[in-house]
Amino acid sequence: MLSQDHKSSMVRRVVLDSMCQNLSSIELRRPPGSDGRCRRLTLKHVLHRGGCTQCSDSLGLGETPLQEAWRIFQKDRLALSGLLVLGLLVATAVAGKVLTEWIIIFDPATVRLPDKFLPPFSALSADLIPSLDQPLFGIYLLGTDELGRDVFARMLQGSFVSLSIGFIAVGISVTIGIILGGLSGFYGNVKLGFISVDTLIMRFTDIMLCFPTFFLILTVVALLPPSIYNIMIVIGLTSWMATARFVRAEFLALREQDFVVAAQALGLPESRIIFRHMVPNAIAPVLISATIGVAGAILTESGLSFLGFGVQPPDATWGNILANGRGFIFDAPWLFFIPGLAIFVVVLAFNLVGEGLREAMNPRLRSR
Secondary structure: OOOHHHHHHHHHHHHHHHHHOOOOOOOEEOOOOOOOOOOEEOHHHHHHHHOOHHHHHHHOOOOOHHHHHHHHHOOOHHHHHHHHHHHHHHHHHHHHHHHHHHOOOOOOOOOOHHHOOOOOOEEOOOOOOOHHHOOHHHEEOOOEOOOOOEHHHHHHHHHHHHHHHHHHHHHHHHHHHHHHHHHHHHOOOOEEOOEEHHHHHHHHHHHHHHOOHHHHHHHHHHHOOOOHHHHHHHHHHOOOHHHHHHHHHHHHHHOOOHHHHHHHHOOOOHHHHHHHHHHHHHHHHHHHHHHHHHHHHHHHHHHHHHHOOOOOOOOOOHHHHHHHHHHHOOOOOHHHHHHHHHHHHHHHHHHHHHHHHHHHHOHHHOOO
16 A cells, blocks of 8 residues: 555656646746846756656756757767768868978878889888888878879878868858848848849849859859869859758748847847847758758869869869879779768768758757
8 A cells, every 4th residue: 555645746746747748838937136137947947846857857948959959969870970070071181281281291292103003001112212202101001193192191181172172162152142042031022123132132043043053163163274262262152042042931931020020120220130130040051051062062172173173283182183093993993992982971971960950950850
């Protein structure tokens, strides 16, 4: 037989557990303090005080949206693996910049003709190579190319070039997309003569989408002098359309929200409403698109370099290393497969992280 106190405790636990399923959206506020401000009292505090610690923790109450997104992102093992790969890539790119250009330990430009076409982990010809031109530890970690250059050193240098092209190109495209999408979504009903702002920007976006992006980039790059900066700018100027559409859709939804209407009623400047209140709430799909866009930019640069329109020697990128190795795919397959595998892994990692962010930031896609 259970005692009366034990029965009461069990009933109290059942009631609290049932409350946890229905009260997660309640916002409580304490009475104003001495400074006249209301203190926010989260439901998690109430449930902890009532003894329902496990239920409150499982609901994730009291979390900020960023903390909640990170908690859900951590459940995706593939996305976490992609994030780890990207972290290693960034570290490798920074190390490559330092060790190949600032403190030259791995020289990607040194030619060693006696040691050409050596496979990975081959020892150097010590009696034929001057001491100043010898690689670190006397081993070619990823082999050598047709001129005897160290493939590992060239891959290190190429990692920073490829990654910087991806990030800067996406930064340009995101900036343009946010500006045009924000103008289209916020000032869409404003007339410019016989046409509205929304119609003008969206029809221009549709025209840009009609052109095959890669061939448009190829045409522009062919007309410009070959330069790493031209590659960044051209890729950025031809890949903003998806971001503009995302931002426009979010602005159209946010424009009628109460907090935007209240800000307009208070007489806040439109620039403050757009950049302080609306852009932060519309940034989630932009962040996801940018993550996947970096992978696309790296692929585009690799394709341009493979065709001979990308970054020119002596600068090394994964694309031109791959292009140089295509003529020796049977004689020296490592020249082709090593940069190809690196591009594949990095692009896959960016896509996995982008998918993980999409599921973490979109409540309709969350699987808890």
